[in-house]
Amino acid sequence: MPALNQNLQNLFNIAQKPEKLGIGLMSGTSLDGLDIALCRFTGNGLNTKFELIKFITIPYKQHFKNEVHEIFSRRLVDLEKITLLNAYIGTFHGELVLAALAKWNIKPSEVDFIASHGQTIYHAPKRLHQQAEYPNATLQIGDGDHIAVKTGILTISDFRQKHIAAGGEGAPLALYGDVLLGSQPGEDRILLNIGGIANLTYLPADGDHHKVVCTDIGPGNTLIDAACREYFNQPYDKDSMIALSGLVNDKLLSALLDHPFFKEKAPKTTGPELFNLSYLEDAQQVSGVKDISPEDIISTLSEFTAKTIADFILANFPPDSKIFASGGGARNPFVINCLKHFLPKADIADTGSLGIDPDAKEAILFALLGNEALSGEPIRIGSNPAVLMGKFSFPVYSILLL
Incomplete structure:
Protein backbone atom coordinates (compact mmCIF):
# COMPACT_ATOMS: atom_id res chain seq x y z
CA MET A 1 0.00 0.00 0.00
CA ALA A 174 -25.11 26.84 15.93
CA LEU A 175 -27.41 23.82 16.13
CA TYR A 176 -24.64 21.24 16.35
CA GLY A 177 -22.61 22.99 19.01
CA ASP A 178 -25.68 23.97 21.01
CA VAL A 179 -26.84 20.36 21.19
CA LEU A 180 -23.40 19.03 22.09
CA LEU A 181 -22.58 21.71 24.67
CA GLY A 182 -25.89 23.07 25.94
CA SER A 183 -28.33 20.21 26.51
CA GLN A 184 -29.51 19.41 30.04
CA PRO A 185 -31.85 16.47 30.74
CA GLY A 186 -35.02 17.57 32.51
CA GLU A 187 -34.71 21.20 31.43
CA ASP A 188 -36.26 22.95 28.43
CA ARG A 189 -33.52 25.26 27.17
CA ILE A 190 -33.32 27.90 24.49
CA LEU A 191 -29.88 29.07 23.39
CA LEU A 192 -30.56 32.47 21.87
CA ASN A 193 -27.95 34.26 19.81
CA ILE A 194 -28.65 37.93 19.08
CA GLY A 195 -26.03 38.78 16.50
CA GLY A 196 -26.74 40.64 13.29
CA ILE A 197 -29.60 38.18 12.88
CA ALA A 198 -31.34 36.61 15.87
CA ASN A 199 -31.38 32.83 15.93
CA LEU A 200 -32.06 30.17 18.52
CA THR A 201 -31.76 26.50 19.30
CA TYR A 202 -34.50 24.83 21.36
CA LEU A 203 -33.25 21.89 23.42
CA PRO A 204 -36.17 19.85 24.84
CA ALA A 205 -36.10 18.55 28.39
CA ASP A 206 -36.55 14.94 27.27
CA GLY A 207 -33.41 15.05 25.10
CA ASP A 208 -35.28 13.92 21.97
CA HIS A 209 -33.16 15.19 19.06
CA HIS A 210 -36.20 14.99 16.76
CA LYS A 211 -37.77 17.85 18.75
CA VAL A 212 -34.73 20.12 18.53
CA VAL A 213 -35.39 23.29 16.56
CA CYS A 214 -32.68 25.60 15.27
CA THR A 215 -33.74 28.58 13.21
CA ASP A 216 -33.28 32.22 12.42
CA ILE A 217 -36.01 34.39 13.92
CA GLY A 218 -35.49 37.81 12.36
CA PRO A 219 -33.29 40.85 12.86
CA GLY A 220 -30.98 40.94 15.85
CA ASN A 221 -28.67 43.94 15.76
CA THR A 222 -28.51 44.46 12.00
CA LEU A 223 -31.31 47.05 11.68
CA ILE A 224 -30.39 48.81 14.93
CA ASP A 225 -26.74 49.06 13.85
CA ALA A 226 -27.62 50.22 10.34
CA ALA A 227 -29.86 52.99 11.72
CA CYS A 228 -27.18 54.02 14.23
CA ARG A 229 -24.69 54.41 11.38
CA GLU A 230 -27.21 56.28 9.24
CA TYR A 231 -28.56 58.73 11.82
CA PHE A 232 -25.87 58.99 14.51
CA ASN A 233 -22.61 58.02 12.76
CA GLN A 234 -22.12 55.37 15.44
CA PRO A 235 -21.50 51.66 14.80
CA TYR A 236 -24.08 50.53 17.38
CA ASP A 237 -26.23 51.72 20.29
CA LYS A 238 -23.78 51.40 23.18
CA ASP A 239 -25.58 50.54 26.44
CA SER A 240 -28.89 51.34 24.69
CA MET A 241 -28.30 55.03 25.32
CA ILE A 242 -30.05 56.07 22.11
CA ALA A 243 -32.98 53.64 22.47
CA LEU A 244 -33.55 54.72 26.06
CA SER A 245 -33.71 58.39 24.97
CA GLY A 246 -36.52 57.73 22.48
CA LEU A 247 -40.05 56.33 22.44
CA VAL A 248 -41.41 53.26 20.68
CA ASN A 249 -43.69 54.22 17.80
CA ASP A 250 -46.52 51.66 17.74
CA LYS A 251 -47.52 52.39 14.13
CA LEU A 252 -43.99 51.80 12.88
CA LEU A 253 -43.60 48.71 15.06
CA SER A 254 -46.78 47.24 13.63
CA ALA A 255 -45.59 47.86 10.07
CA LEU A 256 -42.19 46.31 10.79
CA LEU A 257 -43.88 43.18 12.14
CA ASP A 258 -46.09 42.84 9.06
CA HIS A 259 -43.94 40.65 6.84
CA PRO A 260 -44.56 37.09 5.54
CA PHE A 261 -41.19 35.91 6.89
CA PHE A 262 -42.50 35.96 10.45
CA LYS A 263 -45.36 33.62 9.53
CA GLU A 264 -43.17 31.10 7.71
CA LYS A 265 -42.58 27.73 9.32
CA ALA A 266 -39.23 27.05 11.01
CA PRO A 267 -36.49 26.20 10.35
CA LYS A 268 -35.83 29.24 8.19
CA THR A 269 -32.99 31.65 7.53
CA THR A 270 -32.68 35.30 6.69
CA GLY A 271 -30.14 38.11 6.62
CA PRO A 272 -29.45 41.80 5.97
CA GLU A 273 -30.49 41.14 2.38
CA LEU A 274 -34.06 41.46 3.74
CA PHE A 275 -33.69 43.36 7.01
CA ASN A 276 -31.95 46.56 5.95
CA LEU A 277 -32.63 50.29 5.77
CA SER A 278 -34.91 49.79 2.77
CA TYR A 279 -37.07 47.53 4.93
CA LEU A 280 -37.23 50.31 7.54
CA GLU A 281 -38.03 52.96 4.93
CA ASP A 282 -40.84 50.83 3.47
CA ALA A 283 -42.33 50.36 6.95
CA GLN A 284 -42.15 54.10 7.63
CA GLN A 285 -43.88 54.79 4.33
CA VAL A 286 -46.68 52.30 5.01
CA SER A 287 -47.21 53.52 8.58
CA GLY A 288 -47.03 57.21 7.66
CA VAL A 289 -44.30 58.02 10.19
CA LYS A 290 -41.45 59.18 7.99
CA ASP A 291 -40.80 62.22 10.17
CA ILE A 292 -40.33 60.61 13.59
CA SER A 293 -37.09 61.33 15.42
CA PRO A 294 -34.00 59.13 14.94
CA GLU A 295 -34.13 58.32 18.66
CA ASP A 296 -37.67 56.98 18.26
CA ILE A 297 -36.51 54.91 15.28
CA ILE A 298 -33.78 53.24 17.37
CA SER A 299 -36.22 52.61 20.23
CA THR A 300 -38.74 51.06 17.84
CA LEU A 301 -36.17 48.91 16.07
CA SER A 302 -34.88 47.66 19.42
CA GLU A 303 -38.37 46.65 20.53
CA PHE A 304 -38.94 45.11 17.09
CA THR A 305 -35.98 42.79 17.66
CA ALA A 306 -37.24 41.76 21.10
CA LYS A 307 -40.86 41.38 19.97
CA THR A 308 -40.04 39.07 17.08
CA ILE A 309 -37.93 36.87 19.36
CA ALA A 310 -40.57 36.74 22.11
CA ASP A 311 -43.45 36.11 19.69
CA PHE A 312 -41.60 33.20 18.13
CA ILE A 313 -40.76 31.63 21.49
CA LEU A 314 -44.32 31.99 22.82
CA ALA A 315 -45.76 30.45 19.64
CA ASN A 316 -43.46 27.43 19.61
CA PHE A 317 -41.92 26.55 22.97
CA PRO A 318 -42.77 26.25 26.68
CA PRO A 319 -43.10 29.79 28.07
CA ASP A 320 -41.07 28.88 31.16
CA SER A 321 -38.04 27.67 29.22
CA LYS A 322 -34.60 28.69 30.42
CA ILE A 323 -33.12 31.12 27.91
CA PHE A 324 -29.37 31.60 27.57
CA ALA A 325 -28.43 34.59 25.42
CA SER A 326 -25.22 35.38 23.55
CA GLY A 327 -24.05 37.80 20.87
CA GLY A 328 -23.94 41.58 20.91
CA GLY A 329 -27.67 41.83 21.63
CA ALA A 330 -27.16 40.04 24.94
CA ARG A 331 -25.40 43.23 26.09
CA ASN A 332 -28.23 45.50 24.90
CA PRO A 333 -30.17 46.45 28.06
CA PHE A 334 -33.18 47.75 26.11
CA VAL A 335 -33.59 44.52 24.12
CA ILE A 336 -33.04 42.24 27.13
CA ASN A 337 -35.47 44.21 29.32
CA CYS A 338 -38.08 44.02 26.56
CA LEU A 339 -37.57 40.26 26.35
CA LYS A 340 -38.07 39.92 30.10
CA HIS A 341 -41.27 41.97 29.80
CA PHE A 342 -42.64 39.92 26.89
CA LEU A 343 -41.53 36.57 28.44
CA PRO A 344 -42.40 36.94 32.15
CA LYS A 345 -42.32 33.18 32.85
CA ALA A 346 -38.93 32.59 31.25
CA ASP A 347 -35.62 32.57 33.09
CA ILE A 348 -33.27 34.71 30.98
CA ALA A 349 -29.50 34.70 31.54
CA ASP A 350 -26.45 34.72 29.28
CA THR A 351 -24.43 31.66 28.24
CA GLY A 352 -21.76 32.53 30.79
CA SER A 353 -23.83 30.57 33.29
CA LEU A 354 -23.23 27.51 31.08
CA GLY A 355 -19.48 28.10 31.13
CA ILE A 356 -19.60 29.52 27.61
CA ASP A 357 -18.38 33.11 27.17
CA PRO A 358 -21.31 34.82 25.40
CA ASP A 359 -18.93 36.90 23.28
Missing part, protein backbone atom coordinates in the same frame (compact mmCIF):
# COMPACT_ATOMS: atom_id res chain seq x y z
CA PRO A 2 1.55 3.34 -1.01
CA ALA A 3 2.36 5.81 1.75
CA LEU A 4 0.16 8.86 2.29
CA ASN A 5 1.60 12.17 1.17
CA GLN A 6 2.74 14.49 3.94
CA ASN A 7 -0.45 16.55 4.01
CA LEU A 8 -2.71 13.52 4.33
CA GLN A 9 -0.42 11.87 6.87
CA ASN A 10 -0.48 14.98 9.06
CA LEU A 11 -4.26 15.16 8.68
CA PHE A 12 -4.54 11.52 9.73
CA ASN A 13 -2.28 12.11 12.73
CA ILE A 14 -4.29 15.11 13.91
CA ALA A 15 -7.59 13.28 13.48
CA GLN A 16 -6.30 10.40 15.63
CA LYS A 17 -5.23 12.60 18.55
CA PRO A 18 -7.34 12.07 21.70
CA GLU A 19 -6.95 15.75 22.54
CA LYS A 20 -6.81 18.61 20.07
CA LEU A 21 -6.05 22.31 20.30
CA GLY A 22 -8.15 24.23 17.80
CA ILE A 23 -8.92 27.85 16.93
CA GLY A 24 -12.38 29.03 15.95
CA LEU A 25 -12.70 32.22 13.90
CA MET A 26 -15.91 34.22 13.60
CA SER A 27 -16.47 37.45 11.70
CA GLY A 28 -20.12 38.43 11.82
CA THR A 29 -22.36 40.73 9.84
CA SER A 30 -21.80 43.54 12.35
CA LEU A 31 -18.13 43.69 11.27
CA ASP A 32 -16.98 44.55 14.80
CA GLY A 33 -13.83 42.50 14.44
CA LEU A 34 -12.48 38.96 14.30
CA ASP A 35 -13.39 36.69 17.23
CA ILE A 36 -10.57 34.22 17.92
CA ALA A 37 -11.23 31.37 20.36
CA LEU A 38 -8.50 28.90 21.29
CA CYS A 39 -10.15 25.71 22.55
CA ARG A 40 -9.06 22.30 23.79
CA PHE A 41 -11.23 19.37 22.71
CA THR A 42 -11.38 15.77 23.84
CA GLY A 43 -13.74 13.30 22.22
CA ASN A 44 -16.35 14.12 19.62
CA GLY A 45 -20.07 14.05 19.05
CA LEU A 46 -22.17 13.70 22.20
CA ASN A 47 -19.01 12.84 24.15
CA THR A 48 -17.28 16.13 23.32
CA LYS A 49 -15.56 17.96 26.16
CA PHE A 50 -14.18 21.42 25.56
CA GLU A 51 -12.25 24.09 27.39
CA LEU A 52 -11.89 27.70 26.26
CA ILE A 53 -8.19 28.44 26.71
CA LYS A 54 -7.98 31.97 25.30
CA PHE A 55 -10.32 34.40 23.61
CA ILE A 56 -9.89 37.77 21.96
CA THR A 57 -11.79 40.02 19.58
CA ILE A 58 -9.44 42.02 17.39
CA PRO A 59 -11.39 45.09 16.20
CA TYR A 60 -11.50 45.95 12.52
CA LYS A 61 -10.37 49.37 11.40
CA GLN A 62 -12.92 51.57 9.68
CA HIS A 63 -11.17 51.33 6.31
CA PHE A 64 -11.58 47.55 6.30
CA LYS A 65 -15.23 47.83 7.30
CA ASN A 66 -15.82 50.25 4.45
CA GLU A 67 -14.20 47.88 1.95
CA VAL A 68 -16.45 44.99 3.02
CA HIS A 69 -19.56 47.18 3.09
CA GLU A 70 -19.00 47.92 -0.61
CA ILE A 71 -19.94 44.31 -1.42
CA PHE A 72 -21.93 43.23 1.64
CA SER A 73 -25.55 42.12 1.04
CA ARG A 74 -25.68 43.90 -2.33
CA ARG A 75 -27.10 42.24 -5.44
CA LEU A 76 -24.90 44.30 -7.76
CA VAL A 77 -21.23 44.61 -6.82
CA ASP A 78 -17.74 44.89 -8.29
CA LEU A 79 -16.67 41.31 -9.12
CA GLU A 80 -13.01 42.28 -8.99
CA LYS A 81 -13.49 43.65 -5.45
CA ILE A 82 -15.01 40.32 -4.33
CA THR A 83 -12.12 38.40 -5.85
CA LEU A 84 -9.51 40.62 -4.24
CA LEU A 85 -11.19 40.63 -0.83
CA ASN A 86 -11.52 36.84 -0.83
CA ALA A 87 -7.75 36.51 -0.94
CA TYR A 88 -7.05 39.57 1.20
CA ILE A 89 -9.37 38.58 4.05
CA GLY A 90 -7.88 35.09 4.16
CA THR A 91 -4.37 36.47 4.58
CA PHE A 92 -5.58 39.22 6.93
CA HIS A 93 -7.33 36.75 9.21
CA GLY A 94 -4.20 34.61 9.19
CA GLU A 95 -2.18 37.62 10.32
CA LEU A 96 -4.65 38.30 13.14
CA VAL A 97 -4.40 34.68 14.29
CA LEU A 98 -0.61 34.95 14.41
CA ALA A 99 -0.89 38.21 16.36
CA ALA A 100 -3.22 36.56 18.90
CA LEU A 101 -0.93 33.55 19.30
CA ALA A 102 2.08 35.82 19.83
CA LYS A 103 0.13 37.74 22.48
CA TRP A 104 -0.68 34.47 24.22
CA ASN A 105 2.91 33.18 23.84
CA ILE A 106 1.71 30.12 21.93
CA LYS A 107 3.55 28.75 18.90
CA PRO A 108 1.54 28.03 15.74
CA SER A 109 3.02 24.52 15.74
CA GLU A 110 1.15 23.84 19.01
CA VAL A 111 -2.23 24.40 17.32
CA ASP A 112 -3.79 21.45 15.51
CA PHE A 113 -6.33 23.28 13.37
CA ILE A 114 -8.12 26.53 12.58
CA ALA A 115 -11.87 26.50 11.86
CA SER A 116 -12.82 29.66 9.98
CA HIS A 117 -16.36 30.83 9.34
CA GLY A 118 -15.22 33.46 6.83
CA GLN A 119 -17.01 36.71 6.09
CA THR A 120 -20.56 36.36 4.84
CA ILE A 121 -21.22 38.75 1.98
CA TYR A 122 -24.52 37.35 0.69
CA HIS A 123 -27.08 34.89 2.00
CA ALA A 124 -29.69 33.77 -0.51
CA PRO A 125 -32.15 31.13 0.69
CA LYS A 126 -34.75 30.21 -1.91
CA ARG A 127 -37.47 31.77 0.26
CA LEU A 128 -35.75 35.12 -0.33
CA HIS A 129 -34.49 34.97 -3.94
CA GLN A 130 -37.64 33.11 -5.16
CA GLN A 131 -36.05 31.95 -8.40
CA ALA A 132 -37.52 28.51 -9.03
CA GLU A 133 -34.60 27.14 -11.02
CA TYR A 134 -32.00 28.01 -8.37
CA PRO A 135 -31.37 26.38 -4.97
CA ASN A 136 -30.56 27.83 -1.55
CA ALA A 137 -27.19 29.56 -1.63
CA THR A 138 -24.80 31.55 0.52
CA LEU A 139 -21.33 33.03 0.08
CA GLN A 140 -18.57 33.53 2.63
CA ILE A 141 -15.18 34.90 1.59
CA GLY A 142 -11.79 34.78 3.27
CA ASP A 143 -10.03 31.91 1.52
CA GLY A 144 -8.94 29.01 3.74
CA ASP A 145 -5.80 28.28 1.72
CA HIS A 146 -4.52 31.77 2.45
CA ILE A 147 -5.13 31.29 6.18
CA ALA A 148 -3.36 27.91 6.16
CA VAL A 149 -0.34 29.15 4.24
CA LYS A 150 -0.05 32.32 6.30
CA THR A 151 -0.26 30.57 9.67
CA GLY A 152 1.23 27.16 8.88
CA ILE A 153 -1.85 25.59 10.51
CA LEU A 154 -4.31 23.14 8.95
CA THR A 155 -7.44 25.19 8.18
CA ILE A 156 -11.05 24.08 7.85
CA SER A 157 -13.41 26.58 6.25
CA ASP A 158 -16.52 27.12 4.11
CA PHE A 159 -18.75 25.16 6.48
CA ARG A 160 -22.11 26.30 5.18
CA GLN A 161 -21.84 24.83 1.68
CA LYS A 162 -22.22 21.17 2.72
CA HIS A 163 -25.31 22.00 4.77
CA ILE A 164 -26.87 23.59 1.68
CA ALA A 165 -25.73 20.84 -0.68
CA ALA A 166 -27.39 18.29 1.61
CA GLY A 167 -30.72 20.14 1.59
CA GLY A 168 -30.39 22.78 4.31
CA GLU A 169 -30.25 26.56 4.05
CA GLY A 170 -26.70 26.87 5.38
CA ALA A 171 -27.78 28.42 8.68
CA PRO A 172 -27.95 28.56 11.58
CA LEU A 173 -25.05 26.17 12.19
CA ALA A 360 -16.92 33.84 22.29
CA LYS A 361 -19.81 31.43 21.70
CA GLU A 362 -19.93 31.55 17.91
CA ALA A 363 -16.16 31.23 17.55
CA ILE A 364 -16.25 28.29 19.98
CA LEU A 365 -19.01 26.64 17.94
CA PHE A 366 -16.99 26.83 14.74
CA ALA A 367 -13.97 25.39 16.52
CA LEU A 368 -16.26 22.55 17.59
CA LEU A 369 -17.42 22.06 13.99
CA GLY A 370 -13.75 21.82 13.03
CA ASN A 371 -13.22 19.13 15.66
CA GLU A 372 -16.23 17.24 14.30
CA ALA A 373 -14.94 17.54 10.73
CA LEU A 374 -11.72 15.88 11.88
CA SER A 375 -13.00 13.17 14.19
CA GLY A 376 -16.80 13.12 14.31
CA GLU A 377 -19.59 11.27 12.57
CA PRO A 378 -22.75 12.82 11.10
CA ILE A 379 -25.51 13.30 13.66
CA ARG A 380 -29.20 13.53 12.80
CA ILE A 381 -30.73 16.45 14.70
CA GLY A 382 -34.30 17.45 13.94
CA SER A 383 -34.90 18.11 10.26
CA ASN A 384 -31.31 19.20 9.62
CA PRO A 385 -28.99 17.32 7.27
CA ALA A 386 -26.80 14.73 8.98
CA VAL A 387 -23.47 15.89 7.55
CA LEU A 388 -19.96 16.84 8.55
CA MET A 389 -19.07 20.28 7.26
CA GLY A 390 -15.93 22.09 6.23
CA LYS A 391 -13.25 22.02 3.53
CA PHE A 392 -9.63 21.29 4.38
CA SER A 393 -6.76 23.58 3.40
CA PHE A 394 -3.23 22.41 4.03
CA PRO A 395 -0.31 24.64 4.99
CA VAL A 396 2.94 24.52 3.05
CA TYR A 397 4.94 22.00 5.07
CA SER A 398 7.96 21.88 2.80
CA ILE A 399 9.15 22.48 -0.74
CA LEU A 400 10.22 19.49 -2.82
CA LEU A 401 13.02 20.43 -5.20
CA LEU A 402 13.31 18.35 -8.35
